[in-house]
Amino acid sequence: MANAPHLPVHLGSMSAAVKAQIRLQENNLKPGDVLVSNHPAAGGSHLPDITVITPVFTDGRIIFWVASRGHHADIGGISPGSMPPNSRHIEEEGACITTFKLVENGIFQEKGITDRLLAPGRLTPQPGRPAISGTRLLADTISDLKAQVAANQKGIELVLEMVNHYGLDVVQAYMGHVQDAAEAAVRSRLRDLSLAKGMKSRDTVKAVDYLDDGSPIVLSLTIDRTDGSAVFDFTGTGTQIWGNCNAPAAVTRSASLYSLRCLIEKDLPLNDGCLIPIRIHIPKGSLLDPSTEAAVVGGNVLTSQRVVDVILKAFGVVAASQGCMNNFTFGNDRFGYYETIAGGAGASPTWDGQTGVHTHMTNTRITDPEILERRYPILLREFSIRHGSGGAGRHRGGDGLVREVEFLETLNMAILSERRVFAPYGLEGGEPGQRGKNIFIYRDGHRISLGAKNEIIAHPGDRFRIFTPGGGGFGKKASITKK
Numbered sequence: 001m002a003n004a005p006h007l008p009v010h011l012g013s014m015s016a017a018v019k020a021q022i023r024l025q026e027n028n029l030k031p032g033d034v035l036v037s038n039h040p041a042a043g044g045s046h047l048p049d050i051t052v053i054t055p056v057f058t059d060g061r062i063i064f065w066v067a068s069r070g071h072h073a074d075i076g077g078i079s080p081g082s083m084p085p086n087s088r089h090i091e092e093e094g095a096c097i098t099t100f101k102l103v104e105n106g107i108f109q110e111k112g113i114t115d116r117l118l119a120p121g122r123l124t125p126q127p128g129r130p131a132i133s134g135t136r137l138l139a140d141t142i143s144d145l146k147a148q149v150a151a152n153q154k155g156i157e158l159v160l161e162m163v164n165h166y167g168l169d170v171v172q173a174y175m176g177h178v179q180d181a182a183e184a185a186v187r188s189r190l191r192d193l194s195l196a197k198g199m200k201s202r203d204t205v206k207a208v209d210y211l212d213d214g215s216p217i218v219l220s221l222t223i224d225r226t227d228g229s230a231v232f233d234f235t236g237t238g239t240q241i242w243g244n245c246n247a248p249a250a251v252t253r254s255a256s257l258y259s260l261r262c263l264i265e266k267d268l269p270l271n272d273g274c275l276i277p278i279r280i281h282i283p284k285g286s287l288l289d290p291s292t293e294a295a296v297v298g299g300n301v302l303t304s305q306r307v308v309d310v311i312l313k314a315f316g317v318v319a320a321s322q323g324c325m326n327n328f329t330f331g332n333d334r335f336g337y338y339e340t341i342a343g344g345a346g347a348s349p350t351w352d353g354q355t356g357v358h359t360h361m362t363n364t365r366i367t368d369p370e371i372l373e374r375r376y377p378i379l380l381r382e383f384s385i386r387h388g389s390g391g392a393g394r395h396r397g398g399d400g401l402v403r404e405v406e407f408l409e410t411l412n413m414a415i416l417s418e419r420r421v422f423a424p425y426g427l428e429g430g431e432p433g434q435r436g437k438n439i440f441i442y443r444d445g446h447r448i449s450l451g452a453k454n455e456i457i458a459h460p461g462d463r464f465r466i467f468t469p470g471g472g473g474f475g476k477k478a479s480i481t482k483k
Contacts, residue, residue, distance in 0.1 A: 102149065186273075189228075
């Protein structure tokens with residue numbers, strides 16, 4: 001119905017998590033209960049994203065639901081930071097919670113949630129495979145969950161204040177009006193875009209892009225101009241991956257919702273009304289709707305970006321973004337640190353792409369250098385603009401960034417990234433942005449490329465240098481004729 005606008009991959013998929021808990025627990029709840037879940041099979045995105053869900057009761061019945069989702073620094077799994085580049089099964093990525101009463105009768109269930117957070121997964125350890133850990137930051141995770149419970153309670157207080165002031169019937173009516181307005185705006189915009197592209201009613205346009213392993217993401221977009229509805233059909237998308245760039249269906253739904261909201265030229269809150277005119281078809285068993293055992297940690301942060309690029313490509317409105325979140329993690333058996341790194345945004349017919357920004361499905365802030373160096377055993381050597389990495393064109397794509405860190409003690413380090421093989425494409429004659437690079441530099445100066453997804457033990461004096469991708473350009477650059 002309403003959510004914050006700043007982190008689309010979390011917020012656009014949260015309704016699926018709430019609906020899952022309604023199915024699983026609605027008849028088993030009373031005032032003072034709070035639920036927690038992170039499993040993709042229950043509407044989750046990936047395991048570090050833990051959703052806390054609280055029913056809003058009035059006169060013994062549930063009138064609304066309030067939820068908050070946070071990416072936790074470590075939730076266990078085979079790598080510190082819980083973003084393993086080489087996971088193959090969901091259990092390798094951390095603790096899996098389908099549903100649990102985090103608070104029951106107003107009492108925080110610390111022992112129960114601790115047991116689940118420390119659960120090392122169900123896979124039998126295999127020779128040569130890393131051990132599966134529970135969370136390496138139990139105290140932090142518990143504190144953050146309590147903060148999410150408190151955030152929900154604040155939300156409940158505000159909802160009930162509104163209900164007490166206006167009355168439940170009025171509030172629920174206006175909730176409907178907000179969704180109706182979003183639906184009408186999407187229908188109108190789809191008609192306009194269809195006309196602008198010269199499409200006949202029910203014409204279909206196709207767009208495709210590829211993950212770095214060659215897996216295609218295919219979209220067939222059909223707009224019905226008579227009622228402003230559309231079908232997003234992902235038939236042709238690659239099959240489930242033996243890796244972790246599979247994305248739960250809720251993530252594709254979230255990417256679709258975000259893309260539609262970007263297309264609307266009105267000041268409307270992001271809500272599910274945008275999806276009322278849309279039918280989304282995702283083939284079962286594809287990388288966008290994998291099995292419940294599939295690894296998905298990269299799908300949320302990487303594949304989601306590619307889905308957005310493909311949708312916007314089908315509409316022809318913007319060139320490819322950096323298409324990545326450049327997930328960088330390091331740690332040991334005591335802690336895990338995780339950050340995402342900005343890059344270049346794609347250009348459009350009327351503006352240049354932005355430089356050094358988080359694009360589309362992410363919008364997280366990076367840790368301040370002073371805090372980073374004080375709390376963790378690393379030194380930030382460089383954080384700068386990667387000049388010239390954006391694609392040329394009538395409107396230029398935004399530039400990526402360069403980020404280099406030096407390690408001050410022995411740590412496990414991992415990178416989970418994309419756009420290291422396929423460059424961010426330009427549109428209408430615009431040139432592609434530069435691909436990203438991940439370079440590990442040993443203390444003796446020897447350099448190796450880690451590719452898009454890799455893990456390595458870093459020793460004191462070793463450095464890691466990340467070049468994030470630029471955005472694609474839009475339109476051919478005008479030639480200068482001398483007379």
